[in-house]
Amino acid sequence: MSGKIKKIAVLTSGGDAPGMNAAIRAVVRTCAYYKVEILGVYRGYQGMIEEDFVELNARSVRDTINKGGTFLKSARSKDFKTKEGRKKAYENLKKHNVDALVVIGGDGSFTGALLFNQEHNFPVMGIPGTIDNDIYGTTYTLGYDTALNTAVEAIDKIRDTASSHNRMFFIEVMGRDAGFIALNTGIGGGAERILIPEENTPVEELLQDLEEGHAKGKTSNIIVVAEGDKSGKNVFQLKEYVEQKHPEYDIRVSVLGHMQRGGAPSCYDRVLATRMGVKAVESLLDGKSNYMVGINNDRMDLVPLEKAIKGGEGDKIDKDLIRIAEIMSV
Numbered sequence: 559m560s561g562k563i564k565k566i567a568v569l570t571s572g573g574d575a576p577g578m579n580a581a582i583r584a585v586v587r588t589c590a591y592y593k594v595e596i597l598g599v600y601r602g603y604q605g606m607i608e609e610d611f612v613e614l615n616a617r618s619v620r621d622t623i624n625k626g627g628t629f630l631k632s633a634r635s636k637d638f639k640t641k642e643g644r645k646k647a648y649e650n651l652k653k654h655n656v657d658a659l660v661v662i663g664g665d666g667s668f669t670g671a672l673l674f675n676q677e678h679n680f681p682v683m684g685i686p687g688t689i690d691n692d693i694y695g696t697t698y699t700l701g702y703d704t705a706l707n708t709a710v711e712a713i714d715k716i717r718d719t720a721s722s723h724n725r726m727f728f729i730e731v732m733g734r735d736a737g738f739i740a741l742n743t744g745i746g747g748g749a750e751r752i753l754i755p756e757e758n759t760p761v762e763e764l765l766q767d768l769e770e771g772h773a774k775g776k777t778s779n780i781i782v783v784a785e786g787d788k789s790g791k792n793v794f795q796l797k798e799y800v801e802q803k804h805p806e807y808d809i810r811v812s813v814l815g816h817m818q819r820g821g822a823p824s825c826y827d828r829v830l831a832t833r834m835g836v837k838a839v840e841s842l843l844d845g846k847s848n849y850m851v852g853i854n855n856d857r858m859d860l861v862p863l864e865k866a867i868k869g870g871e872g873d874k875i876d877k878d879l880i881r882i883a884e885i886m887s888v
């Protein structure tokens with residue numbers, strides 16, 4: 559391990575995700591283990607600009623592994639998108655003798671980290687934290703597994719009503735640009751149809767499928783729709799569209815919303831966060847920078863930040879899952 563890095567800062571940025579606290583804890587404790595100082599930054603990049611810092615130690619992160627959200631708080635900083643904002647942030651880190659930065663967040667946060675590094679030659683390391691799982695170079699992001707379990711539990715509950723009343727439900731799940739949550743909770747929740755941004759399903763096709771299902775004797779239907787679906791209609795408009803064609807269908811809408819982002823992290827997310835936190839600090843101490851820690855084939859990987867940022871490798875949705883969902887809705 560290089561002796562150059564004596565102090566590391568850690569922040570969480572973008573949408574909070576279950577497992578972020580566990581990742582902060584792992585970063586803090588790994589620093590303590592290697593006798594490196596650790597500074598917490600509140601409110602992501604905004605806190606870096608406003609010098610909103612807290613000195614942390616191994617004991618400051620007690621009782622955090624099981625908590626949702628992020629105790630360092632998070633923000634989507636507009637100021638950090640400007641050169642002046644990033645300069646101010648750099649000056650603040652220097653003032654506090656920080657030598658490297660760990661950023662826990664999504665692709666927007668990594669874009670900021672990369673610019674920060676390019677402009678100030680400051681070592682950065684990313685940990686993917688977003689329930690959307692839309693980061694390239696890692697099979698899982700922090701919070702995704704927990705969000706899947708939260709959403710599928712909600713879908714199960716809705717199914718009770720759908721089935722008791724012979725109803726059709728359009729359920730919107732999160733995923734601004736990605737269908738991972740929709741596809742997996744749709745399969746896990748036994749949905750008839752799943753609409754995701756990566757697949758353009760025309761509404762006429764959806765209608766036809768529902769009609770065929772009806773003819774085959776299906777009495778209730780669950781249609782899981784990703785927030786970012788490209789059908790051109792949101793869940794309420796989809797309901798209206800189907801209702802107009804079939805006033806006899808009893809249709810309801812449920813938007814799961816931010817409840818998917820909260821709650822205690824699953825065991826998988828806690829372990830993943832811990833592994834990623836350790837790897838992030840050890841990599842910085844090894845002199846590495848501009849990487850994200852990823853998990854592939856159950857091993858920790860270092861992925862160049864540019865690759866991790868959206869568009870790096872194209873669509874990472876497993877097309878076979880789409881086929882499987884279709885088979886299941888026979």
Ligand code: F6P
Binds near residue numbers: 573690785819
């Ligand atoms: O990126 C995570 C996410 O939860 C998306 O699925 C969702 O579209 C977005 O954040 C919502 O952001 P906000 O909490 O800022 O409304």
